[in-house]
Amino acid sequence: MRELSYWFLVRKSSLLYIVSGEITHLPSPPSKLPEITDKCLQYSKDYDCRFYDCLNQRFPCGESSRKGKARAHCVKSKERAHKLTDVGKIWINNIIKCFVKEMTEVYKRPSLDCTKGNAMVMGIQQRCYTSNDFCNVGWEHRKELWNIFNEPITSSKSHFYKM
Template sequence: MISGFFTIAAAVVILLCITDQCTAQTTNCSALASNGDCSFYDCLSANIQCTANDYPHAYGRKYCLRYASESSCFSTGGQAWITSVSRCLMQSIVNSALYNDASTTCDQLKTFAFQSHSNCHTSHGFCTDIFLSNQCQNLVCIGNEVFTDIETIGASKQ
């Protein structure tokens, strides 16, 4: 009888996912992305079933939280840049074909996400708000406060 109970429970879960219950999680991710909320990456990771070592947690969430926690180091323009870039990075994922594709892998997501970085950074004022900030304040903040682990920004292990 217990075996029959688990079969019924599994059927209920499947029915809930066929109806609006599973899309509710996707909708929540979209709302988080619209707000630039770093927990978007937790939601995304759960939807695609990524591990802690995959892009949503190991990079997206990590640096979203790091930029947010170090925002006081940045000028007003730098803080605005952080907000707009965070939203852009998240929205680029939400607006991609990968986002609603149930077969999307974490590796595909990582490749797509990294490809969107340069556009989001530059189109939201990297050259003006970060690179040309007074006495390079914002660039120094990125180097000294955000990317403290040099390996992340291109150095290879020796």
């Protein structure tokens, strides 16, 4: 419980009155997060894109229109992986594994500051791509990668994609 004292002037007719008082603020109870489930952890272990649904349910940050984007991007990456060379397939699967592993640690947290979520996710993406040799392997597969990333980049409102 927090009390806030205040003073302010009130004009009534041509007289000014000083009014004081206290406002009592009872903090609202924190909303209960959905539990960490074995089913969701199994999705994570299996690198199943449904894991992102669990993550969004546990930490419902952001616009509702963006909630399915991570899962859709994961599915699209897996669907298009067959068009890559053998090295490219290993590479994209390692990136997916890296990202799911990192996001699983986020999923296990007791809380998440949604205002810092986007920057955190972008940092995870950066680490996963650079630690998996994006500059060398990615360049060889740039055409197919463009097909995977084109829609998220062109439709995103994020400043990270803007040039």
